[in-house]
Amino acid sequence: MAADTPESGAPAATLTLIVRRTIRASAARLFEAWTQPAQLKQWWGPNSVECVDAQVDLRVGGRYRIANRFPDGKILWIAGQFEVIEAPDKLVYTWALEPPSGLPERVTVRFVAQGRATEVIVTHEGIGSAPVRDRHELGWRGCLDGLASYLHDDSQPG
């Protein structure tokens, strides 16, 4: 018999994504752009996504909601709760699609000064937790409805 496969034990592990980007601006400036709704709306989302509404209650335990409009007009809300706020260095918040299904994911954003620029490090944890762990209604469908257009749109060029 072959060695134990991972699936014989716990459910599949969740995934963590780390994305980094150095931007020519101060940490304070970036923190502000990240947490003030009027500014958030200007940059949030890749080109195919338009942020049409953003609500931010910037305090530990406070909630945020961000409306993502996809090219087909569908709006997908992302929402969560702030867990750590250390201006202008660090933010930690939960992240879930609305309506929530399964466990929320978690996003940590760090702003690390590098001379006159700042490295933004986004760590997105717990990806896959909702579909894998929720025993009742695996949250695929709700996510798919909104993201399908994005996937689709994204797979066309190139």
Next chain:
Amino acid sequence: MLSSAARKRASAEDRLDAVFHALGDRTRRALLASLASRPARITELARPFDMSLPAVSRHIRVLESAGLIARSVDGRVHQCSLAAAPMKTAEAWLDRYRRFWEGSLDALARLVEAQGEQHDADRRARHGR
């Protein structure tokens, strides 16, 4: 003629279609959920459901063809286990997230860097340069 990248993308899309088709059914999601805790024989898997063994087997074949479960055969006993494929699906998801964040950070950089340049220009203008 398709480039190899295009072919790879098409087959990845096909796999995703198969996975999402498989997941788009309550019974199959419940089967996966019970396999998440441990591997099981088909008869064990079928027990909680009010359906025939062949009906459950059909669901299992759909899951199998999507790569979501693996089956090992020991004599006449078929044992099913959750396969690594959900991780592949998860990786595909991860890729969407990556594009989302990278796209967002690009846009953030464009916004604040443009403002920074404007700010510098204003300051230079004020100082008569």
